[in-house]
Amino acid sequence: MSAPPETQPKAESRPKTGCYVYGILPGDVELNAEIYGVGDPPGEIRLVRSGDLAALVSEVDLSGSLGSPEDLEAHQEILDTTVTGSPVLPLRFGAVLTDEDAVVEELLDPHHDEFVEALEQLDGRVEYLVKARYEERAIMEEILSEDSEAAQLRDQIRGADPDATRDLRIRLGELISNAVAAKREEDTRLLLSAMEDHCEVSFVREPTHELDAVHVAFLVDTDMADELERVVEHLGNRWEGLVELRVLGPMAPYDFVGTAQEPQD
């Protein structure tokens, strides 16, 4: 159950607490409520400042583990709430440094100018995530009506012994899978072109479900949120009955903070 920590603990006197880091903000922010973050019991959120930067942190007990639904939600809630009042560079879940001094000396100070510049670019902008999923029944009907080979295979497997028709089933499923992928590509293009004039930049996420229709993050000026709403509503009407459409946001700009630097295994 309990795997060893990923990095080597120092042999002597391993500290009992660490400093969990949520995100990096401009130095002129203030906390005006007591907010609690990840961990059990949850640590109180603090600001660690240096130069023109501040980091949102909380103390975390290193003998426990992180990753409960409450932890995950706390991490995102804190960042998504923050972004409505200040630009923020959100960190991926699970970032823990030894203490607040390390946050200043190893995170904020050495990368000061880079972070300040990134925060300036993000000022006044928030992320919205547009997620849509095909209604299984509707999309299957549509594909069968468009693809005669699939329709024919459907007739062949109807009521037949599943084992005897396994190859036909695989072929049918493959046709449908390819058709869904093609529709996803087409609908993603449609969404991107509809949003072209309303967002700064977009990022197409990988599908997380076989029936995902679109999964795109947009970095949007806060005053353009209404435009985004209009575009999505328009698409929602167009896709009525075929697609279930959701918009998540405003969120911290998770998809727009240099994830390219992720180390590869």
Place this chain on the structure above:
Amino acid sequence: MTTAIQPGGSSSARPQPSGLADVIDTILNKGMVIDAYVRVSLVGIEVLTIDARVVIASVDTYLRFAEAVNRLDISQEKEGLPGLVGDMEEGGAKHKTKGMLEAAGEKLSEFVADSGQDRERQGARRSRRGED
């Protein structure tokens, strides 16, 4: 006014499972990776999480799709409706364009409800006093 906001506290308004899936997709896969910036003071802590789903088409996927098509036929026969009409009606009834700002907005309102505070007072807020 200071109010404690405890995400793990009252569970009167638990988010639906899809909400958590959305959270996982975002904060485990996205966001700045601290390892790219910090090495010496990085602390290993056990992180128990579900891996975000990755979609890879496989024979299993194909068989599942074929089964979905099969189910389609069965339910049509049961309903005794001319297929397409029945489907369209059901599809139409099931269709929801969920409200804008759904998940984060909902969470935010829970957050606000918990704290009894204005959303603008939550979290860190950029000070308006000095733009340098």
